[in-house]
Amino acid sequence: MTIAPVSDRSLLAGAGRVVVKVGSSSLTGADGRLDHAALRALVDVLAARRAAGVRVVLVSSGAIAAGIGPLGLHSRPRDLATAQAAASVGQGLLVAAYTEAFAAHGLRVGQVLLTAEDTIRRVNYRNARRALTRLIELGVVPIVNENDTVATDEIRFGDNDRLAALVSNLVHADAMVLLTDVDALYDGPPARGGARKITTVSGPADLVGVEVTGRGASVGTGGMVTKIDAVAIATGSGIPVVLTSAALAGPALAGDEVGTWFTPTGRRRSNRLLWLAHAAHTNGRLVLDDGAVRALQGGLASLLPAGITAVEGDFEAGDPVEMVSAAGTVVARGLVSFDAVEVPSLLGRSTSSLREEFGPGYDRVVVHRDDLVLVRRPRR
Numbered sequence: 001m002t003i004a005p006v007s008d009r010s011l012l013a014g015a016g017r018v019v020v021k022v023g024s025s026s027l028t029g030a031d032g033r034l035d036h037a038a039l040r041a042l043v044d045v046l047a048a049r050r051a052a053g054v055r056v057v058l059v060s061s062g063a064i065a066a067g068i069g070p071l072g073l074h075s076r077p078r079d080l081a082t083a084q085a086a087a088s089v090g091q092g093l094l095v096a097a098y099t100e101a102f103a104a105h106g107l108r109v110g111q112v113l114l115t116a117e118d119t120i121r122r123v124n125y126r127n128a129r130r131a132l133t134r135l136i137e138l139g140v141v142p143i144v145n146e147n148d149t150v151a152t153d154e155i156r157f158g159d160n161d162r163l164a165a166l167v168s169n170l171v172h173a174d175a176m177v178l179l180t181d182v183d184a185l186y187d188g189p190p191a192r193g194g195a196r197k198i199t200t201v202s203g204p205a206d207l208v209g210v211e212v213t214g215r216g217a218s219v220g221t222g223g224m225v226t227k228i229d230a231v232a233i234a235t236g237s238g239i240p241v242v243l244t245s246a247a248l249a250g251p252a253l254a255g256d257e258v259g260t261w262f263t264p265t266g267r268r269r270s271n272r273l274l275w276l277a278h279a280a281h282t283n284g285r286l287v288l289d290d291g292a293v294r295a296l297q298g299g300l301a302s303l304l305p306a307g308i309t310a311v312e313g314d315f316e317a318g319d320p321v322e323m324v325s326a327a328g329t330v331v332a333r334g335l336v337s338f339d340a341v342e343v344p345s346l347l348g349r350s351t352s353s354l355r356e357e358f359g360p361g362y363d364r365v366v367v368h369r370d371d372l373v374l375v376r377r378p379r380r
């Protein structure tokens, strides 16, 4: 007797915990303002999944879009300060709309605002994880967004796609669903015409030749590029992803054959430093000698002062920095334990000579291995 192959997507139908991310483009009308009917339609679908026993965490964009109308703006603000002001006004309205729509189904929501830093600093990370876990246990639907008002240009997600991938990892989601304004990934920007739909992606090799652009809808940010980055983070840590349109959220969550299905490529792993591995911005660079590069790539070593040949940038202890080889290849990212001004006097020195000269406290590692993540360049 032959057993019919079980579609991977059946995983979704039986998932216990799912992170759903909805983009600004799916929540706004042609005028760029919040589309309440679209929001309610999404909530109806999510509430039905909750009723079926699935714990849903919603990562929702739309704060800036929701602030456009009330502030009398005509389009999405380009400068950071006005975008932050719009997010400040819009986030309250967005969550009020969700609170009302979920309440119609007898469900409570909880607002969770995160910054990129919350996903790398150990204390913040643990806090965020604890709070999200408790909300889920209490039967609340967490509604997550980036804390736009305090996020700085230097360290921010900017789009919610990667944030959703990190949240998926944080809450140990069984699957992540990315909802946008196209029904699937295509082999080129669909607006151009002639592009073909891709139904399954089993690994990076399936993306070779696929053209994705960073320009999305006028209210969205990051286009398909940040979604593919988010997919790499999630699938690389064992979480399958479905990418489809908000209109197909119901079938997607039920495990039907809609959108693009991305199969996991890696295993679940320690996740605190995931964002650091994929961060666009670091505050400085440490140049390493060959021995230090080999030691870090071995996977067990911390970075000692003796392996550093040069320091670049202006950082403080606790900031994210890149570690590069003599040829300039990024080997790792990590949280540094000295200020930039302190490092030059440590260069090339053994920890015992540092202790003798500067006293205890200066014999510590420059980047501890618990605060360090190796960088493997994505193949595009």
Ligand SMILES: Nc1ncnc2c1ncn2[C@@H]1O[C@H](COP(=O)(O)OP(=O)(O)O)[C@@H](O)[C@H]1O
Pocket (backbone or CB within 6 Å): 022, 023, 024, 025, 026, 179, 180, 181, 182, 184, 185, 186, 187, 188, 189, 190, 191, 210, 211, 212, 213, 214, 215, 216, 217, 218, 219, 220, 221, 222, 223, 224, 225
């Ligand atoms: N290869 C591709 N396949 C599908 N969509 C693509 C592709 N390349 C670019 N896009 C664009 O990405 C857009 C979605 O990104 P974005 O506007 O940032 O959405 P969201 O607000 O949902 O995050 C789509 O509207 C589409 O035009």
Ligand SMILES: N[C@@H](CCC(=O)OP(=O)(O)O)C(=O)O
Pocket (backbone or CB within 6 Å): 022, 023, 024, 025, 060, 061, 062, 063, 064, 065, 087, 145, 146, 148, 158, 159, 160, 161, 219, 220, 221, 222, 223
């Ligand atoms: N935090 C921002 C999200 C930025 C954004 O537009 O993201 P997305 O639509 O998901 O590409 C907001 O709520 O407006």
